[in-house]
Amino acid sequence: MQTDLNVLTDDEVLQFHKDGFVVREGFLSPEQIRAASEEVNRYADTEPRFDGRNVWKYDELCSLITDPKTLAVMDQLMGDPNYALHHCHAARHNAGLAGVGWHHDYEQIPQVNRSHTQVHVLHYLAGLNGTIGDMLLLRRSHRAVMRRDALWFCGTEEIPGTVVLNNLAPGTVVFAHSALVHARRPQPGGEGTSRYFIDIVFMQAGIKWPSYGREGWRDTLAELDKRLHDPHHPHLFDADAFFEISEAVARLEGLEGSVALHLPEADPNAPRKHGGAIPVVQ
Numbered sequence: 471m472q473t474d475l476n477v478l479t480d481d482e483v484l485q486f487h488k489d490g491f492v493v494r495e496g497f498l499s500p501e502q503i504r505a506a507s508e509e510v511n512r513y514a515d516t517e518p519r520f521d522g523r524n525v526w527k528y529d530e531l532c533s534l535i536t537d538p539k540t541l542a543v544m545d546q547l548m549g550d551p552n553y554a555l556h557h558c559h560a561a562r563h564n565a566g567l568a569g570v571g572w573h574h575d576y577e578q579i580p581q582v583n584r585s586h587t588q589v590h591v592l593h594y595l596a597g598l599n600g601t602i603g604d605m606l607l608l609r610r611s612h613r614a615v616m617r618r619d620a621l622w623f624c625g626t627e628e629i630p631g632t633v634v635l636n637n638l639a640p641g642t643v644v645f646a647h648s649a650l651v652h653a654r655r656p657q658p659g660g661e662g663t664s665r666y667f668i669d670i671v672f673m674q675a676g677i678k679w680p681s682y683g684r685e686g687w688r689d690t691l692a693e694l695d696k697r698l699h700d701p702h703h704p705h706l707f708d709a710d711a712f713f714e715i716s717e718a719v720a721r722l723e724g725l726e727g728s729v730a731l732h733l734p735e736a737d738p739n740a741p742r743k744h745g746g747a748i749p750v751v752q
């Protein structure tokens with residue numbers, strides 16, 4: 471699908487890079503909301519461990535991955551069309567859902583820079599209404615380099631810079647830099663309703679990213695490529711965008727002190743590399 475439309479304004483693109491997120495209410499059409507909610511209901515009712523991970527099995531989730539508007543936003547945020555899908559998750563949340571403490575989801579081992587962009591596209595099919603769970607975002611935190619769980623000790627308390635999302639229209643999509651620190655604050659109420667949450671994650675081209683999990687990720691990408699190959703986004707399901715996360719974790723095990731000292735010596739004549747298209751913003 472060719473996506474030469476500009477869905478985000480220039481100000482929104484700047485806001486994404488500056489604050490780490492853009493919220494688009496009503497991004498999904500009523501038909502998309504209905505079809506995706508029905509699909510999530512169907513599988514959540516019949517598969518106790520349903521999480522949308524084997525996404526090629528789910529038609530409506532597949533169509534959200536390749537939604538032309540979503541890919542157009544990705545083209546704008548990534549700066550070129552060669553980005554790759556990392557994973558898709560889907561969940562139906564009900565009353566009494568547990569919270570998730572402050573964390574970020576930027577995939578890097580170890581966490582040392584933010585040279586390239588990774589985007590979580592968060593779909594709230596039924597919106598958010600202050601019951602079941604609020605989404606908390608920590609504005610601008612994507613620009614700090616930290617462990618994914620560095621702020622976990624703050625639980626789901628509001629901390630300076632917190633943006634609360636608890637009143638969003640159905641079909642809202644939040645485009646969040648994956649390094650943006652966020653939390654899900656549990657809320658009472660919501661009996662008899664559901665909170666539908668689908669996150670779809672894309673990685674900018676130019677570096678290798680950790681694979682999604684230790685098993686099955688190559689097969690998932692191959693199945694998706696067979697079904698959804700898009701010549702305008704030729705690397706969308708390209709396994710070459712990734713390395714085996716388990717190998718990287720094993721390489722780090724037992725290292726002490728400054729990890730840089732365990733790397734081969736740098737060639738002083740090698741050209742210095744710069745990262746992806748991240749505008750300098752104040």
Ligand SMILES: O=C(O)CCC(=O)C(=O)O
Pocket residue numbers: 570575603604605652653654667669
């Ligand atoms: O349920 C949500 O709104 C966000 C959950 C979360 O923190 C995550 O998926 O990383």
